Amino acid sequence: MKKYSAKGLSKLAGVSVRTLHHYDEIGLLKPAIRTESKYRLYGENELIKLQQILFYKELDFPLKEIIEILNAPDFDLIKAFESHRQALESKKENINVMLNTIEKTISNLKGKKMITNEELFEGFAAEDVIPIRNEAIKKYGVEQVESSENSLKKLSKEQFAQLKKEQQEIGKNLFDLSHMSPESELVQLEIARHYKNIRKFWGTDGMQDTQWKQYKGLGELYMADDRFSTVDGSPQPEFAKFLSTAMTHFAHSQLK
């Protein structure tokens, strides 16, 4: 059985020796054996395990979770890798979104146009959200808005699935809307893009952080707002815009 020294393994895997020390310290990856003089020696198994660690790390799993994942006895390699691939692909899409934003910003700067803050923050700002929320408060009262927000933070899994389904329906409708829109092709493209974002936003699993919950709550809130539903009940592009904003926030939080 082939053995690797700390440096050997580090070169092979593209990590620092310190990283290996660290992983040893926290019990994530211990060397196969320790020589008399305390040298770390790793074997093939450690090599494979390290690769798995790196994959998860690439997906921004904290090391603590990686320890749990790799210690789980029902750990299915192929399944894990396939979910990795999915996550990577969505990550790539997220990067594309950011690239678009940056490119727009660059071309804006190059054109020496002074861009307004609203344009600058398009896709980021909570500015879009806040006034809407304020009006919602005027209409429904603070307590209703806040209770709605709070209650939404306690959704069950079934409710979540339901919401997800509904959101996907909405996405479809939006897509149809875009085809009927009398506006320019650019608008259609934008809406199509939003549609994609929405699907991804509501379709991604494993989002349990606070931001996400907030957006989810706000999402339902806005859905209740008249301004986001037409007579026939189909949603307006503004709603998609909000979702896109939320999606962008989420995407960026994922990118780190």
Added chain:
Amino acid sequence: MKKYSAKGLSKLAGVSVRTLHHYDEIGLLKPAIRTESKYRLYGENELIKLQQILFYKELDFPLKEIIEILNAPDFDLIKAFESHRQALESKKENINVMLNTIEKTISNLKGKKMITNEELFEGFAAEDVIPIRNEAIKKYGVEQVESSENSLKKLSKEQFAQLKKEQQEIGKNLFDLSHMSPESELVQLEIARHYKNIRKFWGTDGMQDTQWKQYKGLGELYMADDRFSTVDGSPQPEFAKFLSTAMTHFAHSQLK
């Protein structure tokens, strides 16, 4: 003029109060005024500035740089954005490599085939080059190697991107070859063909520029290494892999 308390502003912008404290501490965003009782009060200007801060933060600028950006109106924004875009793009490329690796790994697990460690780590390892380089230095001397490398660093980014792309093509083809039966004559033929391509690539035909000639020199330097040629003169897959790795290595050094 409207004033915001710390909590008020934090809610509006979606950041924590502690964050505002922190920004105050490091001089990134100071409140407009401080009341007698030391309360922080922010105005519209601070709101806007905070939005700008958040914008840059979304793009992963460290706070130190954000301070510079916002303090220096003549800061070269475009340059900063460009470099960030490049970073993102290289990130995307890495993801693509990883996707390939994962897919290969999956099919490998499914097919129960063993892949080599180097293939397993494709996309992570970057410094395989170093030992080879050291040996090259031993053989040919530091000055020759370094002069070759230095001339390499003068390549334009476009030239380099092109080079890298071609190298990746070569690498891909060779990798695909590795899936064929090793005994097959077809494989030998294919390798020979690739060898021709490589030779052509390194040949003088397409490159009359001085820099390119020196680049070729470095290539020949490495090609002269025993480990990259077999008895009959045909190259080993390791050579193409080395080229790919080297390109990646130098591309990185080019980027920063």
Added chain:
DNA sequence: ATTTGACTCTTACGTTACGTGACCCCTTTA
């Protein structure tokens, strides 16, 4: 046989962008 040079170990403080108390002050409201 020794010196060199690459490698190894442990220990421990530095880093980034805040989170999270602890403890105390100020203002509003029941």
Added chain:
DNA sequence: TAAAGGGGTCACGTAACGTAAGAGTCAAAT
């Protein structure tokens, strides 16, 4: 008038290592 709900300043905790410092180990070269 006292509780509630803000506000403030320390100051340590966090994640995932980076980066020396000081010292031992190992194989090759002198």
